Amino acid sequence: MNKFYPVAGMVALSAVTTACQQADKQEKKQYNIVYIMTDDHTAQMMSCYDTRYMETPNLDRIANEGVRFTNSFVANSLSGPSRACMITGKHSCGNKFYDNTTCVFDSAQQTFPKLLQKAGYQTAIIGKWHLESLPSGFDYWQIVPGQGDYYNPNFITQQNDTIQKHGYITNIITDDAIDWMEHKRDDKKPFCLFIHHKAIHRNWMADTCNLALYEDKTFPLPDNFFDDYEGREAAAAQEMSIVKDMDMIYDLKMLRPDKNSRLKTLYESFLGRMDSAQRAAWEKFYGPIIEDFYKKNPQGKDLANWKFQRYMRDYMKTVKSLDDNVGRVLDYLKEKGLLENTLVVYTSDQGFYMGEHGWFDKRFMYEESMRTPLIMRLPAGFTRRGDITEMVQNIDYGPTFLDLAGVEIPSDMHGVSLLPLLKGEHPKDWRKALYYHFYEYPAEHMVKRHYGVRTDRYKLIHFYNDIDTWELYDLQADPHEMHNLYGQKEYEAVVDELKAEMLKLQEQYDDPVRFSPERDKE
Template identity: 85%
Template sequence: MEKTKSNLCYPLAGVVVIASLASCNSQQTEKQKPLNIVYIMTDDHTAQMMSCYDNRYVETPNLDRIAADGVRFTQSFVANSLSGPSRACMITGKHSCANKFYDNTTCVFDSSQQTFPKLLQKVGYQTALVGKWHLESLPSGFDYWKIVPGQGDYYNPDFITQNNDTIEKHGYITNLITDDAIDWMENQRNPGQPFCLLIHHKAIHRNWLADTCNLALYEDKTFPLPDNFFDNYEGRPAAAAQEMSIVKDMDMIYDLKMLRPDKNSRLKSLYEKYLGRMDQAQRAAWDKFYGPIIDDFYQKSLQGKELANWKFQRYMRDYMKTVKSLDDNVGRVLDYLKEKGLLDNTLVVYTSDQGFYMGEHGWFDKRFMYEESMRTPLIMRLPKGFERRGDVTEMVQNIDYAPTFLELAGVEIPDDIQGISLVPLLKGEHPENWRKALYYHFYEYPAEHMVKRHYGIRTERYKLIHFYNDIDCWELYDLQADSTEMHNLYGQAEYEPVVEELKNELLKLQEQYKDPVRFSPERDKE
């Protein structure tokens, strides 16, 4: 088994020391090439925890660099708020009903189907993928790939190589994925060809194990509970039935690290397995930090709202520490591209596979069509020739990434791709015929967190959701008046015309995307 070492932490900038380009002629040659694409995607990174979107909690200076040198999409959404399905939507440009990867528990991604990396390969692009794949099959359409099995491990993780070997690498996973991505750009690609590199991080996925050098960060911060932290879910039975409550469902040991021999929890053995991957120095640093916190916690015997607040504070701090490593490593990639003279000719994209709850409605996790999980951050550093800066306010979805990359590469967009190219928006245009509504469909039930199956439509102002399968209920929200989605308006007489119009539009979208699971207007009238 191969073992390689990586430093535990990196400074914010200046890590990669590279000679300048040889001449102005080589710079001119580089600019004339087709655009490169560096696509960085994280897991469960919500816009509330990026300072270019929300400065209440955390600072992300390197992510902010991307937005400052390009655009920030303020209405960016996913089609299915779950890791594997979201990735399938992204790479195919199609909704789950078309790419057939519906959920994380029953599906295997059909790697023989059309994807944007395969289409880029056909026109001479080198394609590479490093990090989290999470589609239950081996990648195809990539000249180079190295992926983590399943969710991957934060410490000393395994990687699967193209030779189908499983190797263990020593270090922290966010650093290691970045190491490999930079190594591929520096030493393995053909500099005479354009490239598309997908850097897919495990971070910031549960259970938020920070790098040892970041363990002590943010311990002096206290975060206000969201106004709806103690939501009672009145009028929303599907919301009440979930199992993703910070108060009730967040595991004291697995999620919050309160490990003690005489204490047990549902996920204790899994947490011990993660700790077992650490080497002696890593484990010593971990125990040194968490030991006093564990002792203090069990001495206090907190109950009720005091315990709820304590759990929230620990969750927020651990999440932020994991974000810190991610932001540092994004900075390493940006520094490399700058020092190699590649930024003028490279589109840099940063997004996540969906949003996440940071205590809103009392929750962690995602899955629901509500705003915090349906929304996802999307920022792009634009190459030379694209002068657009600032906010893009049109509604976009992760099925749009594939056609965008294809158009930028000069590839004809296949008719069966369901997304819309964002290139006009990157050029500063505001197409009058831009979409007025988004379609969403979540399928994974019963499963972890027990979120009911549902589909729905979101417009600029309204959101209509239908929960189905073992339940049959509708929810309507006026997002202008109720941005936190606390008041279900469905069934109120004054909103009947709005509901009728939204249902008509919802059915049109289901027909457009050929979703076989549709509501029946006739049955709905019974």
Template identity: 75%
Template structure:
């Protein structure tokens, strides 16, 4: 069941009367309505690569500004760790089976369905979306949008406009999305309405092509391999059968830019199409950086673990360079909001559509329900009137964003939205009835990276996963004793009662969210 507070229905006309019944903190916050919303979402940005979560690798000073000034969610997760499905969960407030967009390979998002931006429009908001949409249909519910086709290109990208024209912009995509967002605020924002601006970046998606000015960065850094980099996947057949290992599956040309005329790879043609978008001046600067690295790499003739370690080091550096541009651009957005007097009345949200593996289990990419993939960063700058600062430890999920924004706007939250509003947490409250577990379901198989279909439940301490379709395997992890999820304890002596309890809670969630197809697969 949803907590009682998530059912509170606000309306513009009824705000005053409801405020009389609200707590002091609610009164204080409501005095400042209507609030603006700036939602910044990146692609494949993982907590390990944000210094406000993890300072082992790099500094992200502008993202840290948000966390230091506002709140940091320490247990934030997605419902389906894949770009399109995750975005559909966010925009609808519903799990994948309920919003109809379960995977990237077979689905087209039904734009006629109820979405959070449409509900914000009804509440009097002006809505805008700029950047990556990745739902195969054109956006609906936005007063303005300009999106990249599919994944988008890092250099000199195409954009689809509201006139259904495709135009090419010159420059680096992360910078362009920020510039277009600021342009919308300058030229198109209606000063008589609150606004919700969705800034959706391609970064830090594969293949991690950095801005030219950032190419020299991090070249002096050497990174230790994660402790489980050479995971043998014992007791985890689904993990063993994936095709997302840095060792075997990371492409030397497409991913790591080691292109030579006499070398070939499965994805070489795609990489050459990416760099083929560059102007002669851009390509010259790109080649000036990579050519010496290419020559040195092939001269070494690396094999075995030496080659795998080299691939890991290049991957880490390229990923970090792409993060650097993203962090710089988040800083530009924060500066704009401050300079234009918008920070006090604006909720600023930064998150990613899912987590990512930085060598854990030997992997890159996402998809699995394991921690690095399911867990996602979530930090927020809160508008004036919200006193909460610091960490929020409750279990939250990306289906919660839609009801949170509606609640903030004073708009009704429809009964069929499956997420819960985070507003009480942002007000510093500690609801006794907060959820104790999260539901996850991944569908995209067979497809890129060969991750088996699976669903499961995550509690504060435990995780139960069922891999199904062409496999029937259960996995159980004690996250307190085994945070790296190396030891599947399902079926081991002494875990029978725990497994039974978790299975019942899993069934309860499947019934609550009406995932009837999964219910039939449990086999117990």
């Protein structure tokens, strides 16, 4: 039997149908992803994590308008390997990029940008790649060779040309990222944009406009700055001491014709990239500091403190430019109406030592370098705000972005999606332990190879290869990891439990370098 609908009823039905279709379309709308990553930026130098040193108002905007992960870690605290873990969602044993000195990233392997491409996303990376091979899985890319240069840097283009751009690298990368969003992308498609900075990598060369900043600040030495490494053989063997290993010319800019250092020639090559105005500004600032330093000729603890103060100031100046440029990206997204449909992520490839244990650099499984900042500004529809305390790792980024895009997460990825946490959920089966493995030895800074496991309270580390030592820390009682508890009878049960957990994770991730319980009993 035919049904008769009054005109008013048909109009109402049509309106309901249209509203449902619009709601369905909105529900299926794919979010954009802007993934900003820096090099060697540690949580201690972000005011949304730590207010002792400097203010980072634009980074704080991301945290204040979204979420801050308070237990965010990496799987291998070294630039190239960390990036490989991030882009594949796998530990180093799974992606085969173990270190910066012997490896080339296999670009043919599965990565999350490739999977996003298949789902209709535009993908782009601008800035630091640092995986030796050329990028794949990106519709657009423009990368710096290796570490890149702070001043007038070279870029490798998709045409495999190397071009030089004039200016300061953090500004240039941001300029190019905004230009891609404004002029080069298809605005009818969702996008995933990597804005990957050279900053704040050694040797911390600030933009000329920021050179005079923070010179009035004096920083207290960390309590363990003069650590004697008692009971920690691997820590004693490193070569990343501010006192002993920080180069007076390369790191601290104390260049004078009659002075030499191991890295002097490299520093001079950096200065040689500057134009006359940049070089004049540089020498105007550092000239008086150089003259004063060699006149006073500090020694002993006075020299140690002087080096620490210069390191802190130069690092902070480099962060300042980064923070300003993050603000530019946020302002652009807001101005173009993109902010509410975009997940904005800020993180670093690992943490860094700001004088803790007397060090600079990273590599160790200790907290300052295993930890990495992670903040996210969430798109509309995600109401979670504040701190997320669950333990997360950089192998989780790929699964998270895929999950957000509605793409199936491959079963061979080691990481897990953080989307439930972004929705305010607290899964009862969330991981209780993290696995870590560092491989690059012998190499710069001479940090021994090691693997380990971290829980919410304890950390167990095994240093191996040319050494065979274990370290155990109670992070609750000893957050600065000064007292190695391994071998103490009262912790035997804890060690046994951690070794079992570590072996389980090594088997889960199919790491060929594993702890052997049988050998341990010998």
